[in-house]
Amino acid sequence: MKKIIQDLSYAELETLILSLGEKKFRAKQLYEGLMQGKAISQISSLSKAFKERLCEEYEDLPVAIKETYRSADGTEKYLFEYADGNLVEGVLMKYKYGFTQCVSTQVGCRMGCKFCASTLNGLIRNLTAGEILCQILIVNALHKKDVLGQGKEARAVTNVVLMGSGEPLDNYDEVLRFLQNVTADGGVCISARNISLSTCGIVPKMYRLADEGIPLNLTVSLHATDDVSRARTMPVAKAYKIEEILKACEYYFKKTGRRYYFEYTLIEGENCDETHAKALIELLKGKPCHVNLIRLNEVKERDLKALADKDAYRFLGMLEKGGLSATLRRQIGVDIGGACGQLRASYLEENDK
Numbered sequence: 135m136k137k138i139i140q141d142l143s144y145a146e147l148e149t150l151i152l153s154l155g156e157k158k159f160r161a162k163q164l165y166e167g168l169m170q171g172k173a174i175s176q177i178s179s180l181s182k183a184f185k186e187r188l189c190e191e192y193e194d195l196p197v198a199i200k201e202t203y204r205s206a207d208g209t210e211k212y213l214f215e216y217a218d219g220n221l222v223e224g225v226l227m228k229y230k231y232g233f234t235q236c237v238s239t240q241v242g243c244r245m246g247c248k249f250c251a252s253t254l255n256g257l258i259r260n261l262t263a264g265e266i267l268c269q270i271l272i273v274n275a276l277h278k279k280d281v282l283g284q285g286k287e288a289r290a291v292t293n294v295v296l297m298g299s300g301e302p303l304d305n306y307d308e309v310l311r312f313l314q315n316v317t318a319d320g321g322v323c324i325s326a327r328n329i330s331l332s333t334c335g336i337v338p339k340m341y342r343l344a345d346e347g348i349p350l351n352l353t354v355s356l357h358a359t360d361d362v363s364r365a366r367t368m369p370v371a372k373a374y375k376i377e378e379i380l381k382a383c384e385y386y387f388k389k390t391g392r393r394y395y396f397e398y399t400l401i402e403g404e405n406c407d408e409t410h411a412k413a414l415i416e417l418l419k420g421k422p423c424h425v426n427l428i429r430l431n432e433v434k435e436r437d438l439k440a441l442a443d444k445d446a447y448r449f450l451g452m453l454e455k456g457g458l459s460a461t462l463r464r465q466i467g468v469d470i471g472g473a474c475g476q477l478r479a480s481y482l483e484e485n486d487k
Contacts, residue, residue, distance in 0.1 A: 135218050139192040140168055140264030140271070143315055156184065164188075169321050171268075171275030193217050197268040199276070214238075214269055220258060222299050224269045226277075232292030233277065237269045239309055240300025245334050247355070248367040249399055249430055249438055252299040261300070263311035270294065270322060294324055297332040297353070303339035313348055326350045332397065337374045340382040344389040352386050353395040353426070354379060358405050359413035367401070367438070376417070383423065393422040399430050402439040406449050415456035425453060425460040 142150065148161040160180065167177030173195035174180075174188050200221065201213040210226040222238035243250070244257035270291050277290035294316065296302045302309045309331075317326050330351040333340065343352070356376070358364035364371035383394045396418070400406045418425065427450055430440040441449070446462055453460040 136193045138196050138262050138264035140267050141262050171271035233290050234293040235291045236295045236298045238298035239302045239305050243300045245301050246369040260305040263308045266312040293328045295330040303333045303336040334370045335379045337378045337382045344386040349390045356396040357399050396425050399428045400441040402441045411452035427462045
């Protein structure tokens with residue numbers, strides 16, 4: 135497999151260009167083309183000979199959209215294919231304030247959470263920083279018509295969530311490099327405050343992320359109020375206790391000044407009766423946090439069941455009455471398998487027949 139040129143920062147591209155005996159301004163031409171989602175061979179400002187030279191060492195375009203699914207609510211789900219044939223998913227959610235893209239950080243996942251389809255076949259490999267970035271670059275290019283007339287720096291994707299296939303903190307170095315590149319001036323330039331990173335709670339990496347000083351939105355998958363219950367659906371709970379996670383979150387708040395978020399998937403008969411609501415209030419009340427309640431997207435390979443809408447709103451009401459900042463996440467893309475891992479799993483199943 136060739137190298138990924140989108141892994142490189144602008145400064146690294148300059149170094150590469152000079153090492154190849156080219157003028158420094160070629161780095162700007164190359165960088166601008168890449169940030170527009172173009173393949174190396176499509177950048178018209180570069181000579182054919184130079185592009186061919188680059189393509190001897192670097193992938194022309196590391197990722198392509200293999201399949202696109204459009205929901206009745208406007209959500210778009212993509213099946214991305216990488217140069218080695220591996221597949222990951224991405225989702226584009228359209229809101230009044232802009233477009234939010236959910237990106238994947240790994241092919242598969244090894245965390246084993248029972249409510250997630252991404253982990254069904256385990257971890258295949260990590261994605262590089264550039265492979266993650268390319269998910270955004272090609273979706274921006276796909277939707278460039280939506281921002282025409284809004285200036286040279288306009289982009290369709292304004293917000294990013296690292297909440298697709300994979301555990302971001304299990305691919306720490308590449309994810310950090312992605313964050314540095316996606317927020318860099320002159321590129322996609324998405325504010326760190328418009329980026330959310332979701333983790334199942336790998337405590338040592340949470341502390342490390344806090345020390346990086348990147349003011350993104352840290353989201354932790356909680357889904358239970360005690361360690362024994364959490365371990366039934368999240369194997370990571372055997373390694374890191376809820377008390378440890380809360381301490382890491384407090385540290386993150388002290389280092390960044392950013393409140394933190396908890397995802398809490400409502401699973402019928404598991405974590406969403408009045409007793410659980412009271413326990414969640416006791417656990418989190420008074421902390422600088424917000425709870426995102428999520429209605430389970432059922433995975434056919436699992437026996438977990440979604441909570442009825444009326445019961446989901448009842449649970450939300452109990453939290454709000456108890457003084458917690460909480461919302462029930464709007465369901466989107468249900469008709470196209472909106473939950474991470476579902477599209478890839480179904481595609482692989484159909485093509486293995």
